[in-house]
Amino acid sequence: MATAAPTLRHAELPAAVRAWRWFRANVLFMYTGFAILYLMLPVMVIILFGFNDPAGRSNFVWQGFTLDYWLDPLGVAGLANAVVLSLEIAFLSTLAATILGTLIALALVRYGFRGRGAANMLIALPMATPEIVLGASLLTMFVAIGQPPFFPLSFFTILIAHIMFNISYVVVTVRARLAGFPRHLEEAAMDLGANEWTTFWKVTFPLIFPGILAAALLAFSLSIDDFVITNFTSGKTQTFPMYIYAKSRIGIPVQVNVIGTLIFVIAVGSVLISTLAQRRNRAA
Protein backbone atom coordinates (compact mmCIF):
# COMPACT_ATOMS: atom_id res chain seq x y z
CA MET A 1 0.00 0.00 0.00
CA ALA A 2 2.74 2.35 1.02
CA THR A 3 4.45 1.97 -2.29
CA ALA A 4 1.29 1.71 -4.36
CA ALA A 5 -0.09 5.12 -3.40
CA PRO A 6 2.85 7.21 -4.58
CA THR A 7 3.17 5.28 -7.85
CA LEU A 8 -0.54 5.70 -8.46
CA ARG A 9 -0.28 9.41 -7.83
CA HIS A 10 2.81 9.55 -9.98
CA ALA A 11 0.97 7.93 -12.84
CA GLU A 12 -2.06 10.16 -12.39
CA LEU A 13 -0.32 13.46 -12.06
CA PRO A 14 1.25 13.72 -15.49
CA ALA A 15 -2.07 12.78 -17.08
CA ALA A 16 -3.83 15.55 -15.21
CA VAL A 17 -1.04 17.95 -15.98
CA ARG A 18 -1.10 16.91 -19.60
CA ALA A 19 -4.87 17.39 -19.76
CA TRP A 20 -4.56 20.80 -18.17
CA ARG A 21 -1.78 21.84 -20.55
CA TRP A 22 -3.86 20.64 -23.49
CA PHE A 23 -6.83 22.57 -22.16
CA ARG A 24 -4.78 25.73 -21.71
CA ALA A 25 -3.34 25.48 -25.19
CA ASN A 26 -6.70 24.90 -26.85
CA VAL A 27 -9.22 26.72 -24.68
CA LEU A 28 -9.15 29.79 -26.92
CA PHE A 29 -9.80 27.74 -30.06
CA MET A 30 -12.68 25.86 -28.48
CA TYR A 31 -14.07 29.14 -27.27
CA THR A 32 -13.78 30.68 -30.73
CA GLY A 33 -15.61 27.71 -32.20
CA PHE A 34 -18.51 28.21 -29.79
CA ALA A 35 -18.55 31.97 -30.42
CA ILE A 36 -18.74 31.47 -34.19
CA LEU A 37 -21.45 28.86 -33.70
CA TYR A 38 -23.38 31.35 -31.57
CA LEU A 39 -23.01 34.02 -34.27
CA MET A 40 -24.17 31.69 -37.03
CA LEU A 41 -26.98 29.95 -35.12
CA PRO A 42 -29.76 32.41 -36.09
CA VAL A 43 -28.56 32.38 -39.71
CA MET A 44 -28.83 28.58 -39.73
CA VAL A 45 -32.32 28.81 -38.25
CA ILE A 46 -33.37 31.28 -40.97
CA ILE A 47 -32.10 28.94 -43.69
CA LEU A 48 -33.57 25.83 -42.05
CA PHE A 49 -37.03 27.34 -41.63
CA GLY A 50 -37.13 28.15 -45.35
CA PHE A 51 -37.56 24.37 -45.78
CA ASN A 52 -40.20 24.07 -43.10
CA ASP A 53 -43.75 23.01 -43.81
CA PRO A 54 -45.68 24.84 -41.08
CA ALA A 55 -49.13 23.69 -40.07
CA GLY A 56 -50.69 27.12 -39.61
CA ARG A 57 -49.72 30.66 -40.36
CA SER A 58 -46.83 31.00 -37.95
CA ASN A 59 -43.45 29.56 -38.93
CA PHE A 60 -42.08 29.01 -35.42
CA VAL A 61 -42.14 25.24 -34.93
CA TRP A 62 -40.46 22.67 -37.13
CA GLN A 63 -43.13 20.51 -38.79
CA GLY A 64 -41.46 18.77 -41.68
CA PHE A 65 -39.27 19.20 -44.73
CA THR A 66 -40.60 20.64 -47.97
CA LEU A 67 -39.24 22.33 -51.09
CA ASP A 68 -42.62 23.91 -51.94
CA TYR A 69 -41.62 27.40 -50.91
CA TRP A 70 -38.29 27.27 -52.69
CA LEU A 71 -40.10 26.38 -55.92
CA ASP A 72 -42.46 29.32 -55.47
CA PRO A 73 -40.40 31.99 -53.65
CA LEU A 74 -42.61 34.94 -54.59
CA GLY A 75 -45.95 33.17 -54.35
CA VAL A 76 -47.47 35.30 -51.62
CA ALA A 77 -49.25 38.61 -52.01
CA GLY A 78 -47.12 41.75 -51.74
CA LEU A 79 -43.76 40.03 -51.31
CA ALA A 80 -42.57 40.49 -54.90
CA ASN A 81 -43.42 44.21 -54.81
CA ALA A 82 -41.59 44.67 -51.52
CA VAL A 83 -38.47 42.90 -52.76
CA VAL A 84 -38.42 44.87 -56.01
CA LEU A 85 -38.90 48.13 -54.11
CA SER A 86 -36.04 47.28 -51.74
CA LEU A 87 -33.76 46.46 -54.68
CA GLU A 88 -34.64 49.73 -56.42
CA ILE A 89 -33.97 51.80 -53.32
CA ALA A 90 -30.77 49.91 -52.54
CA PHE A 91 -29.52 50.35 -56.10
CA LEU A 92 -30.33 54.08 -56.38
CA SER A 93 -29.13 54.99 -52.88
CA THR A 94 -25.91 53.02 -53.41
CA LEU A 95 -25.26 54.79 -56.70
CA ALA A 96 -25.86 58.27 -55.26
CA ALA A 97 -24.08 57.70 -51.95
CA THR A 98 -21.06 56.08 -53.64
CA ILE A 99 -20.58 59.06 -55.95
CA LEU A 100 -21.12 61.69 -53.23
CA GLY A 101 -19.04 59.81 -50.67
CA THR A 102 -16.12 59.12 -53.02
CA LEU A 103 -15.89 62.81 -53.90
CA ILE A 104 -15.80 63.71 -50.20
CA ALA A 105 -13.13 61.07 -49.50
CA LEU A 106 -10.98 62.42 -52.34
CA ALA A 107 -11.27 65.95 -50.97
CA LEU A 108 -10.46 64.86 -47.40
CA VAL A 109 -7.41 62.78 -48.30
CA ARG A 110 -6.00 64.81 -51.19
CA TYR A 111 -6.36 68.41 -50.10
CA GLY A 112 -5.57 70.51 -47.09
CA PHE A 113 -8.22 73.16 -46.65
CA ARG A 114 -9.99 75.25 -44.05
CA GLY A 115 -12.93 73.59 -42.36
CA ARG A 116 -11.50 70.07 -42.65
CA GLY A 117 -12.17 69.29 -38.99
CA ALA A 118 -15.78 70.39 -39.34
CA ALA A 119 -16.18 68.27 -42.47
CA ASN A 120 -14.74 65.23 -40.65
CA MET A 121 -17.14 65.85 -37.77
CA LEU A 122 -20.13 66.08 -40.10
CA ILE A 123 -19.13 62.71 -41.63
CA ALA A 124 -18.65 60.98 -38.27
CA LEU A 125 -21.79 62.23 -36.53
CA PRO A 126 -24.44 60.31 -38.53
CA MET A 127 -22.63 57.04 -37.73
CA ALA A 128 -22.57 57.91 -34.01
CA THR A 129 -26.26 58.86 -33.93
CA PRO A 130 -28.76 56.14 -32.96
CA GLU A 131 -30.77 55.12 -35.99
CA ILE A 132 -34.02 55.92 -34.25
CA VAL A 133 -32.93 59.57 -33.90
CA LEU A 134 -31.88 59.73 -37.57
CA GLY A 135 -35.26 58.39 -38.65
CA ALA A 136 -37.28 60.41 -36.16
CA SER A 137 -35.62 63.73 -37.01
CA LEU A 138 -36.21 63.16 -40.74
CA LEU A 139 -39.84 62.38 -39.95
CA THR A 140 -40.26 65.65 -38.04
CA MET A 141 -38.83 67.52 -41.02
CA PHE A 142 -41.11 65.78 -43.52
CA VAL A 143 -44.12 66.44 -41.29
CA ALA A 144 -43.14 70.12 -40.85
CA ILE A 145 -42.83 70.60 -44.62
CA GLY A 146 -46.16 68.86 -44.90
CA GLN A 147 -46.50 68.72 -48.70
CA PRO A 148 -45.40 66.58 -51.64
CA PRO A 149 -42.91 65.24 -52.48
CA PHE A 150 -41.96 65.05 -48.77
CA PHE A 151 -45.33 64.39 -47.23
CA PRO A 152 -47.10 62.01 -47.37
CA LEU A 153 -44.07 59.72 -47.00
CA SER A 154 -43.17 57.74 -50.10
CA PHE A 155 -40.47 56.00 -52.13
CA PHE A 156 -38.81 59.41 -52.45
CA THR A 157 -38.48 60.01 -48.69
CA ILE A 158 -37.05 56.51 -48.12
CA LEU A 159 -34.48 57.20 -50.85
CA ILE A 160 -33.45 60.52 -49.26
CA ALA A 161 -32.92 58.79 -45.91
CA HIS A 162 -30.93 55.89 -47.36
CA ILE A 163 -28.59 58.14 -49.32
CA MET A 164 -28.07 60.19 -46.14
CA PHE A 165 -27.02 57.31 -43.87
CA ASN A 166 -24.93 55.64 -46.59
CA ILE A 167 -22.71 58.65 -47.40
CA SER A 168 -20.65 58.41 -44.18
CA TYR A 169 -19.99 54.68 -44.60
CA VAL A 170 -18.81 55.21 -48.18
CA VAL A 171 -16.48 58.04 -47.11
CA VAL A 172 -14.92 55.94 -44.35
CA THR A 173 -14.40 52.91 -46.62
CA VAL A 174 -12.95 54.81 -49.57
CA ARG A 175 -10.80 56.98 -47.32
CA ALA A 176 -9.21 53.89 -45.79
CA ARG A 177 -8.26 52.76 -49.29
CA LEU A 178 -6.93 56.20 -50.27
CA ALA A 179 -4.80 56.58 -47.15
CA GLY A 180 -2.07 54.20 -48.32
CA PHE A 181 -2.22 55.44 -51.90
CA PRO A 182 1.06 55.54 -53.91
CA ARG A 183 1.18 59.21 -54.91
CA HIS A 184 4.33 58.76 -56.99
CA LEU A 185 2.37 56.87 -59.66
CA GLU A 186 0.27 59.96 -60.30
CA GLU A 187 3.33 62.17 -60.32
CA ALA A 188 4.93 59.85 -62.86
CA ALA A 189 1.86 60.10 -65.11
CA MET A 190 1.92 63.89 -64.87
CA ASP A 191 5.64 63.98 -65.65
CA LEU A 192 4.93 61.92 -68.75
CA GLY A 193 2.57 64.63 -69.96
CA ALA A 194 -0.87 63.41 -68.79
CA ASN A 195 -3.17 66.17 -67.57
CA GLU A 196 -5.07 65.88 -64.27
CA TRP A 197 -8.21 64.51 -65.88
CA THR A 198 -6.35 61.75 -67.73
CA THR A 199 -4.25 60.99 -64.66
CA PHE A 200 -7.36 60.58 -62.56
CA TRP A 201 -9.12 58.19 -64.94
CA LYS A 202 -6.04 56.22 -66.03
CA VAL A 203 -4.15 56.00 -62.72
CA THR A 204 -6.07 57.11 -59.65
CA PHE A 205 -9.48 55.63 -60.38
CA PRO A 206 -8.32 52.08 -61.27
CA LEU A 207 -6.26 52.00 -58.09
CA ILE A 208 -9.04 53.12 -55.75
CA PHE A 209 -11.73 51.14 -57.59
CA PRO A 210 -11.58 48.14 -55.19
CA GLY A 211 -12.23 50.56 -52.31
CA ILE A 212 -15.17 52.11 -54.16
CA LEU A 213 -16.55 48.65 -54.90
CA ALA A 214 -16.24 47.61 -51.25
CA ALA A 215 -18.00 50.84 -50.23
CA ALA A 216 -20.79 50.21 -52.73
CA LEU A 217 -21.27 46.64 -51.45
CA LEU A 218 -21.47 47.92 -47.88
CA ALA A 219 -23.94 50.66 -48.84
CA PHE A 220 -26.10 48.20 -50.75
CA SER A 221 -26.27 45.73 -47.87
CA LEU A 222 -26.99 48.50 -45.33
CA SER A 223 -29.78 49.86 -47.50
CA ILE A 224 -31.48 46.57 -48.36
CA ASP A 225 -31.57 45.55 -44.69
CA ASP A 226 -32.45 48.87 -43.10
CA PHE A 227 -35.51 48.70 -40.92
CA VAL A 228 -35.43 51.42 -38.26
CA ILE A 229 -34.87 54.49 -40.43
CA THR A 230 -37.18 53.12 -43.12
CA ASN A 231 -39.87 52.55 -40.50
CA PHE A 232 -39.89 56.31 -39.85
CA THR A 233 -39.69 57.48 -43.46
CA SER A 234 -41.77 54.98 -45.45
CA GLY A 235 -45.40 55.67 -44.55
CA LYS A 236 -47.46 53.06 -46.39
CA THR A 237 -44.67 52.10 -48.80
CA GLN A 238 -43.42 48.59 -48.02
CA THR A 239 -39.79 47.59 -48.42
CA PHE A 240 -38.73 43.98 -47.74
CA PRO A 241 -37.87 44.61 -44.06
CA MET A 242 -41.09 46.59 -43.62
CA TYR A 243 -42.97 43.65 -45.16
CA ILE A 244 -41.40 41.27 -42.63
CA TYR A 245 -42.31 43.61 -39.78
CA ALA A 246 -45.91 43.97 -40.95
CA LYS A 247 -46.27 40.19 -41.32
CA SER A 248 -44.62 39.44 -37.97
CA ARG A 249 -47.90 40.19 -36.22
CA ILE A 250 -49.95 37.70 -38.20
CA GLY A 251 -47.33 35.10 -39.13
CA ILE A 252 -44.38 35.40 -41.49
CA PRO A 253 -44.75 33.45 -44.74
CA VAL A 254 -42.05 30.80 -45.31
CA GLN A 255 -41.14 32.53 -48.56
CA VAL A 256 -39.59 35.35 -46.50
CA ASN A 257 -36.99 32.85 -45.21
CA VAL A 258 -36.35 31.72 -48.78
CA ILE A 259 -35.73 35.31 -49.92
CA GLY A 260 -33.62 35.94 -46.81
CA THR A 261 -31.50 32.89 -47.62
CA LEU A 262 -31.10 34.02 -51.24
CA ILE A 263 -29.97 37.49 -50.12
CA PHE A 264 -27.48 35.86 -47.74
CA VAL A 265 -26.06 33.58 -50.43
CA ILE A 266 -25.80 36.39 -52.99
CA ALA A 267 -24.16 38.77 -50.49
CA VAL A 268 -21.64 36.17 -49.28
CA GLY A 269 -20.94 35.19 -52.90
CA SER A 270 -20.30 38.75 -54.07
CA VAL A 271 -18.00 39.46 -51.12
CA LEU A 272 -16.04 36.27 -51.84
CA ILE A 273 -15.77 37.13 -55.54
CA SER A 274 -14.61 40.69 -54.87
CA THR A 275 -12.04 39.43 -52.33
CA LEU A 276 -10.70 36.85 -54.75
CA ALA A 277 -10.55 39.41 -57.57
CA GLN A 278 -8.64 41.79 -55.32
CA ARG A 279 -6.23 39.05 -54.31
CA ARG A 280 -5.57 38.17 -57.95
CA ASN A 281 -4.97 41.86 -58.74
CA ARG A 282 -2.43 42.06 -55.97
CA ALA A 283 -0.71 38.89 -57.09
CA ALA A 284 -0.51 40.10 -60.71
Added chain:
Amino acid sequence: MGAFLRRNRRLVPYLLLAPGLLWLLLFYVYPGFQMAITSFWSGSLEKGFTFALENWTNYTAALSRFSGYYVRSIGYSAAATILTFLIAYPLAYTIAFRGGRAKNLLLFLVVAPFFTSFLLRTISWKIILGDSGIVFGPLKDVGLLPEDFRVLATPVAVVSGLTYDFLPFMTLPIYVALEKVDKRLVEAAQDLYAGPWRRGGTIVGIVLGGGLGLLLGQIFGYWPPFLAVGGAVAGAIIGALLISESFVRVTFPLSLPGVFAGSLLTFIPSMGDYINAEFLGNPDTRMIGNVIQNRFLTQTDYPTAAALSFILMAGMLAAVAVYARALGTEELTTGRV
Protein backbone atom coordinates in the same frame (compact mmCIF):
# COMPACT_ATOMS: atom_id res chain seq x y z
CA MET B 1 -13.99 74.48 -66.64
CA GLY B 2 -10.49 72.99 -66.59
CA ALA B 3 -8.87 76.38 -66.98
CA PHE B 4 -11.11 77.84 -64.28
CA LEU B 5 -10.15 75.10 -61.86
CA ARG B 6 -6.47 75.48 -62.62
CA ARG B 7 -6.69 79.15 -61.78
CA ASN B 8 -8.67 78.51 -58.58
CA ARG B 9 -7.03 75.40 -57.21
CA ARG B 10 -8.14 76.17 -53.69
CA LEU B 11 -11.75 75.76 -54.73
CA VAL B 12 -11.28 72.14 -55.82
CA PRO B 13 -11.72 70.46 -52.42
CA TYR B 14 -14.82 72.53 -51.70
CA LEU B 15 -16.35 71.59 -55.03
CA LEU B 16 -15.69 67.92 -54.29
CA LEU B 17 -17.20 68.22 -50.82
CA ALA B 18 -20.18 70.38 -51.74
CA PRO B 19 -22.75 67.88 -53.06
CA GLY B 20 -22.28 65.27 -50.32
CA LEU B 21 -22.01 67.68 -47.42
CA LEU B 22 -25.00 69.62 -48.72
CA TRP B 23 -26.98 66.39 -48.60
CA LEU B 24 -25.91 65.83 -44.99
CA LEU B 25 -26.71 69.44 -44.05
CA LEU B 26 -30.18 69.19 -45.57
CA PHE B 27 -31.08 65.71 -44.40
CA TYR B 28 -29.05 65.22 -41.22
CA VAL B 29 -28.33 68.62 -39.62
CA TYR B 30 -31.50 70.43 -40.58
CA PRO B 31 -33.82 67.60 -39.41
CA GLY B 32 -32.03 67.80 -36.05
CA PHE B 33 -33.03 71.46 -35.77
CA GLN B 34 -36.53 70.65 -36.89
CA MET B 35 -36.77 68.01 -34.19
CA ALA B 36 -35.81 70.63 -31.59
CA ILE B 37 -38.50 72.95 -32.95
CA THR B 38 -41.09 70.17 -33.07
CA SER B 39 -40.46 69.45 -29.41
CA PHE B 40 -41.87 72.93 -28.67
CA TRP B 41 -45.06 72.30 -30.57
CA SER B 42 -48.52 71.77 -29.17
CA GLY B 43 -51.63 70.50 -30.90
CA SER B 44 -52.41 67.39 -32.93
CA LEU B 45 -52.09 66.11 -36.47
CA GLU B 46 -55.80 66.73 -37.14
CA LYS B 47 -56.07 70.24 -35.65
CA GLY B 48 -52.59 71.38 -36.64
CA PHE B 49 -49.52 72.15 -34.53
CA THR B 50 -48.38 75.52 -33.16
CA PHE B 51 -44.95 76.49 -31.90
CA ALA B 52 -44.56 78.29 -28.56
CA LEU B 53 -41.62 78.57 -26.19
CA GLU B 54 -43.82 77.91 -23.15
CA ASN B 55 -44.23 74.40 -24.52
CA TRP B 56 -40.94 73.54 -22.82
CA THR B 57 -43.29 71.77 -20.46
CA ASN B 58 -43.28 69.03 -23.13
CA TYR B 59 -39.88 68.10 -21.74
CA THR B 60 -40.87 68.02 -18.08
CA ALA B 61 -44.06 66.12 -18.92
CA ALA B 62 -42.13 63.62 -21.04
CA LEU B 63 -39.47 63.13 -18.40
CA SER B 64 -41.86 62.69 -15.50
CA ARG B 65 -43.87 60.16 -17.47
CA PHE B 66 -41.13 58.21 -19.23
CA SER B 67 -37.95 58.56 -17.16
CA GLY B 68 -38.33 54.92 -16.06
CA TYR B 69 -37.87 53.85 -19.68
CA TYR B 70 -34.60 55.76 -19.93
CA VAL B 71 -33.33 54.09 -16.77
CA ARG B 72 -34.32 50.65 -18.04
CA SER B 73 -32.71 51.33 -21.43
CA ILE B 74 -29.47 52.38 -19.74
CA GLY B 75 -29.50 49.21 -17.64
CA TYR B 76 -30.17 46.87 -20.57
CA SER B 77 -27.66 48.64 -22.83
CA ALA B 78 -24.99 48.61 -20.13
CA ALA B 79 -25.57 44.89 -19.49
CA ALA B 80 -25.47 44.17 -23.23
CA THR B 81 -22.27 46.21 -23.62
CA ILE B 82 -20.52 44.36 -20.78
CA LEU B 83 -21.64 40.95 -22.04
CA THR B 84 -20.63 41.78 -25.61
CA PHE B 85 -17.23 42.84 -24.34
CA LEU B 86 -16.79 39.59 -22.38
CA ILE B 87 -17.75 37.47 -25.39
CA ALA B 88 -15.92 39.56 -27.99
CA TYR B 89 -12.57 40.05 -26.30
CA PRO B 90 -11.35 36.42 -26.26
CA LEU B 91 -12.72 36.00 -29.79
CA ALA B 92 -10.85 39.06 -31.09
CA TYR B 93 -7.75 37.97 -29.16
CA THR B 94 -7.76 34.50 -30.69
CA ILE B 95 -8.24 35.86 -34.21
CA ALA B 96 -5.50 38.47 -33.79
CA PHE B 97 -2.86 36.33 -32.03
CA ARG B 98 -3.68 32.72 -32.93
CA GLY B 99 -5.64 33.17 -36.15
CA GLY B 100 -2.81 32.14 -38.43
CA ARG B 101 -4.00 31.36 -41.92
CA ALA B 102 -7.64 31.20 -40.84
CA LYS B 103 -7.62 34.87 -39.79
CA ASN B 104 -9.53 36.24 -42.77
CA LEU B 105 -12.00 33.37 -42.73
CA LEU B 106 -12.72 33.92 -39.03
CA LEU B 107 -13.19 37.67 -39.55
CA PHE B 108 -15.55 36.92 -42.39
CA LEU B 109 -17.58 34.56 -40.18
CA VAL B 110 -17.82 37.29 -37.53
CA VAL B 111 -19.50 39.69 -39.97
CA ALA B 112 -21.42 37.05 -41.95
CA PRO B 113 -24.63 37.43 -39.88
CA PHE B 114 -24.94 40.96 -41.27
CA PHE B 115 -25.73 39.45 -44.64
CA THR B 116 -29.06 38.21 -43.39
CA SER B 117 -31.95 40.39 -42.39
CA PHE B 118 -31.66 41.97 -38.94
CA LEU B 119 -35.39 41.39 -38.35
CA LEU B 120 -35.19 37.74 -39.36
CA ARG B 121 -32.22 37.18 -37.05
CA THR B 122 -34.13 38.64 -34.12
CA ILE B 123 -37.16 36.50 -34.96
CA SER B 124 -34.81 33.47 -35.11
CA TRP B 125 -33.90 34.09 -31.50
CA LYS B 126 -37.58 33.91 -30.75
CA ILE B 127 -37.58 30.42 -32.24
CA ILE B 128 -34.34 29.40 -30.50
CA LEU B 129 -35.27 30.73 -27.04
CA GLY B 130 -38.91 29.65 -27.28
CA ASP B 131 -40.45 27.98 -24.21
CA SER B 132 -40.37 24.61 -25.94
CA GLY B 133 -37.84 25.60 -28.59
CA ILE B 134 -34.71 23.80 -29.73
CA VAL B 135 -32.72 24.70 -26.60
CA PHE B 136 -35.16 24.55 -23.71
CA GLY B 137 -37.58 22.00 -25.15
CA PRO B 138 -35.20 19.01 -24.89
CA LEU B 139 -33.86 20.18 -21.50
CA LYS B 140 -37.41 20.29 -20.17
CA ASP B 141 -38.24 16.88 -21.65
CA VAL B 142 -35.30 15.33 -19.81
CA GLY B 143 -36.36 17.11 -16.65
CA LEU B 144 -33.23 19.24 -16.31
CA LEU B 145 -35.37 22.37 -16.29
CA PRO B 146 -38.74 22.97 -14.62
CA GLU B 147 -41.74 23.10 -16.96
CA ASP B 148 -42.48 26.75 -16.24
CA PHE B 149 -38.91 27.89 -16.92
CA ARG B 150 -38.76 30.60 -19.54
CA VAL B 151 -36.31 33.03 -21.05
CA LEU B 152 -38.40 34.42 -23.90
CA ALA B 153 -40.37 37.51 -22.87
CA THR B 154 -37.99 38.31 -20.00
CA PRO B 155 -35.25 40.96 -19.61
CA VAL B 156 -32.67 38.18 -20.16
CA ALA B 157 -34.02 37.59 -23.68
CA VAL B 158 -33.95 41.30 -24.55
CA VAL B 159 -30.38 41.70 -23.30
CA SER B 160 -29.33 38.49 -25.10
CA GLY B 161 -30.79 39.83 -28.33
CA LEU B 162 -28.93 43.13 -27.96
CA THR B 163 -25.73 41.28 -27.07
CA TYR B 164 -26.02 39.13 -30.17
CA ASP B 165 -26.81 42.03 -32.52
CA PHE B 166 -23.78 44.11 -31.59
CA LEU B 167 -21.18 41.39 -31.07
CA PRO B 168 -19.48 42.06 -34.45
CA PHE B 169 -19.38 45.81 -33.66
CA MET B 170 -17.43 45.02 -30.50
CA THR B 171 -15.22 42.29 -31.96
CA LEU B 172 -13.89 44.18 -34.98
CA PRO B 173 -12.48 47.31 -33.24
CA ILE B 174 -10.88 45.17 -30.50
CA TYR B 175 -9.39 42.95 -33.19
CA VAL B 176 -7.98 45.99 -35.03
CA ALA B 177 -6.42 47.30 -31.81
CA LEU B 178 -4.95 43.91 -30.86
CA GLU B 179 -3.60 43.37 -34.35
CA LYS B 180 -1.52 46.54 -33.98
CA VAL B 181 0.06 45.39 -30.69
CA ASP B 182 3.78 44.85 -31.20
CA LYS B 183 4.36 41.20 -30.24
CA ARG B 184 7.94 42.05 -29.24
CA LEU B 185 6.58 44.08 -26.32
CA VAL B 186 4.84 40.98 -24.97
CA GLU B 187 8.05 38.96 -25.34
CA ALA B 188 10.00 41.72 -23.63
CA ALA B 189 7.58 41.63 -20.70
CA GLN B 190 8.02 37.85 -20.42
CA ASP B 191 11.81 38.24 -20.53
CA LEU B 192 11.44 40.67 -17.66
CA TYR B 193 9.79 37.93 -15.54
CA ALA B 194 6.13 38.60 -16.28
CA GLY B 195 4.68 35.18 -15.46
CA PRO B 196 1.26 33.87 -14.49
CA TRP B 197 -0.88 36.32 -12.57
CA ARG B 198 -2.02 34.14 -9.66
CA ARG B 199 -2.58 36.41 -6.70
CA GLY B 200 -3.57 39.55 -8.63
CA GLY B 201 -5.74 37.50 -10.98
CA THR B 202 -7.60 35.84 -8.12
CA ILE B 203 -8.32 39.12 -6.35
CA VAL B 204 -9.26 41.09 -9.46
CA GLY B 205 -11.28 38.13 -10.75
CA ILE B 206 -13.31 37.87 -7.53
CA VAL B 207 -14.00 41.60 -7.38
CA LEU B 208 -14.88 42.06 -11.08
CA GLY B 209 -16.77 38.77 -11.43
CA GLY B 210 -18.72 39.33 -8.23
CA GLY B 211 -19.54 42.93 -9.09
CA LEU B 212 -20.65 41.95 -12.56
CA GLY B 213 -22.88 39.17 -11.26
CA LEU B 214 -24.46 41.57 -8.80
CA LEU B 215 -25.08 44.15 -11.55
CA LEU B 216 -26.59 41.63 -13.97
CA GLY B 217 -28.70 40.14 -11.19
CA GLN B 218 -30.01 43.60 -10.41
CA ILE B 219 -30.87 44.30 -14.06
CA PHE B 220 -32.39 40.89 -14.78
CA GLY B 221 -34.34 40.91 -11.56
CA TYR B 222 -33.00 37.51 -10.46
CA TRP B 223 -31.57 36.70 -7.05
CA PRO B 224 -28.41 38.86 -7.19
CA PRO B 225 -26.31 37.00 -4.52
CA PHE B 226 -26.49 33.80 -6.59
CA LEU B 227 -25.10 35.50 -9.70
CA ALA B 228 -22.58 37.45 -7.61
CA VAL B 229 -21.14 34.28 -6.07
CA GLY B 230 -21.09 32.54 -9.44
CA GLY B 231 -19.40 35.52 -11.03
CA ALA B 232 -16.79 35.72 -8.28
CA VAL B 233 -15.92 32.00 -8.59
CA ALA B 234 -15.69 32.17 -12.38
CA GLY B 235 -13.68 35.39 -12.19
CA ALA B 236 -11.22 33.89 -9.72
CA ILE B 237 -10.68 30.77 -11.84
CA ILE B 238 -10.19 32.73 -15.07
CA GLY B 239 -8.07 35.41 -13.42
CA ALA B 240 -5.77 32.99 -11.60
CA LEU B 241 -5.35 30.27 -14.21
CA LEU B 242 -5.81 31.70 -17.67
CA ILE B 243 -4.57 35.28 -17.52
CA SER B 244 -0.88 36.14 -17.57
CA GLU B 245 0.87 39.18 -16.20
CA SER B 246 2.14 40.25 -19.63
CA PHE B 247 -1.45 40.35 -20.86
CA VAL B 248 -2.56 42.55 -17.97
CA ARG B 249 0.39 44.91 -18.17
CA VAL B 250 1.04 45.11 -21.93
CA THR B 251 -1.58 43.67 -24.26
CA PHE B 252 -4.74 44.79 -22.52
CA PRO B 253 -3.76 48.46 -22.01
CA LEU B 254 -2.73 48.67 -25.66
CA SER B 255 -6.10 47.32 -26.77
CA LEU B 256 -8.10 49.92 -24.82
CA PRO B 257 -8.81 52.17 -27.85
CA GLY B 258 -10.53 49.18 -29.48
CA VAL B 259 -12.52 48.47 -26.32
CA PHE B 260 -13.52 52.13 -26.22
CA ALA B 261 -14.69 52.22 -29.85
CA GLY B 262 -16.43 48.85 -29.54
CA SER B 263 -18.33 49.75 -26.41
CA LEU B 264 -19.60 52.98 -27.99
CA LEU B 265 -20.61 51.09 -31.13
CA THR B 266 -22.58 48.72 -28.90
CA PHE B 267 -24.00 51.06 -26.30
CA ILE B 268 -25.24 53.84 -28.63
CA PRO B 269 -27.32 51.67 -30.97
CA SER B 270 -28.59 49.57 -28.04
CA MET B 271 -29.99 52.70 -26.41
CA GLY B 272 -32.08 53.43 -29.51
CA ASP B 273 -33.11 49.85 -30.27
CA TYR B 274 -36.73 48.79 -30.06
CA ILE B 275 -36.80 45.61 -32.14
CA ASN B 276 -35.32 43.29 -29.50
CA ALA B 277 -37.64 44.60 -26.80
CA GLU B 278 -40.61 44.26 -29.14
CA PHE B 279 -39.92 40.73 -30.37
CA LEU B 280 -38.13 39.14 -27.40
CA GLY B 281 -39.53 41.06 -24.44
CA ASN B 282 -42.86 41.68 -22.75
CA PRO B 283 -44.74 44.92 -22.00
CA ASP B 284 -42.62 45.38 -18.86
CA THR B 285 -39.33 45.28 -20.76
CA ARG B 286 -40.16 48.09 -23.18
CA MET B 287 -37.26 50.46 -23.77
CA ILE B 288 -37.21 54.17 -24.60
CA GLY B 289 -36.96 53.30 -28.31
CA ASN B 290 -40.33 51.55 -28.12
CA VAL B 291 -41.89 54.62 -26.53
CA ILE B 292 -40.43 56.97 -29.17
CA GLN B 293 -41.51 54.70 -32.00
CA ASN B 294 -44.99 54.35 -30.58
CA ARG B 295 -45.43 58.12 -29.95
CA PHE B 296 -44.20 58.99 -33.44
CA LEU B 297 -45.80 56.32 -35.59
CA THR B 298 -48.90 55.13 -33.75
CA GLN B 299 -50.04 58.05 -31.60
CA THR B 300 -48.67 60.81 -33.91
CA ASP B 301 -47.84 62.70 -30.72
CA TYR B 302 -44.92 64.40 -32.47
CA PRO B 303 -44.06 67.00 -29.77
CA THR B 304 -43.60 64.44 -26.97
CA ALA B 305 -41.79 62.03 -29.29
CA ALA B 306 -39.43 64.77 -30.47
CA ALA B 307 -38.71 65.82 -26.88
CA LEU B 308 -37.98 62.19 -25.94
CA SER B 309 -35.64 61.75 -28.94
CA PHE B 310 -33.91 64.99 -28.12
CA ILE B 311 -33.30 63.94 -24.53
CA LEU B 312 -31.94 60.61 -25.79
CA MET B 313 -29.59 62.33 -28.22
CA ALA B 314 -28.37 64.94 -25.72
CA GLY B 315 -27.85 62.35 -22.99
CA MET B 316 -25.92 60.19 -25.41
CA LEU B 317 -23.62 63.01 -26.51
CA ALA B 318 -22.94 63.94 -22.88
CA ALA B 319 -22.19 60.31 -21.98
CA VAL B 320 -19.84 59.93 -24.96
CA ALA B 321 -18.00 63.13 -24.01
CA VAL B 322 -17.53 61.98 -20.39
CA TYR B 323 -16.49 58.51 -21.50
CA ALA B 324 -14.02 59.91 -24.06
CA ARG B 325 -12.43 62.06 -21.39
CA ALA B 326 -12.28 59.21 -18.88
CA LEU B 327 -10.57 56.83 -21.29
CA GLY B 328 -8.60 59.56 -23.03
CA THR B 329 -9.21 58.26 -26.54
CA GLU B 330 -10.01 60.61 -29.36
CA GLU B 331 -10.51 58.15 -32.18
CA LEU B 332 -14.24 58.71 -32.45
CA THR B 333 -14.36 62.42 -31.75
CA THR B 334 -11.75 63.24 -34.36
CA GLY B 335 -13.65 61.18 -36.87
CA ARG B 336 -11.00 58.53 -37.39
CA VAL B 337 -13.21 55.51 -37.21
